[in-house]
Amino acid sequence: MISGPMISGLVLASAIALAACTPRVEVAAPEKPITINLNIKLDAEIRLKLEDAAKKDIKTNPEIF
Numbered sequence: 001m002i003s004g005p006m007i008s009g010l011v012l013a014s015a016i017a018l019a020a021c022t023p024r025v026e027v028a029a030p031e032k033p034i035t036i037n038l039n040i041k042l043d044a045e046i047r048l049k050l051e052d053a054a055k056k057d058i059k060t061n062p063e064i065f
Contacts, residue, residue: 057064
């Protein structure tokens with residue numbers, strides 16, 4: 001028959017074995033740098049400036065347009 005200390009030793013050993021089998025998550029930095037393309041923002045800003053300039057030109061010279 002198995003004694004009390006032997007049962008608690010088996011429980012402890014099984015708990016340690018289960019803890020050792022838990023998956024490990026590893027976070028690593030990418031090898032290449034991350035690039036963010038800002039051409040869309042710059043394009044929108046340029047279009048707004050040109051649109052404002054065109055509206056101003058149309059108001060000052062309505063006979064041309």
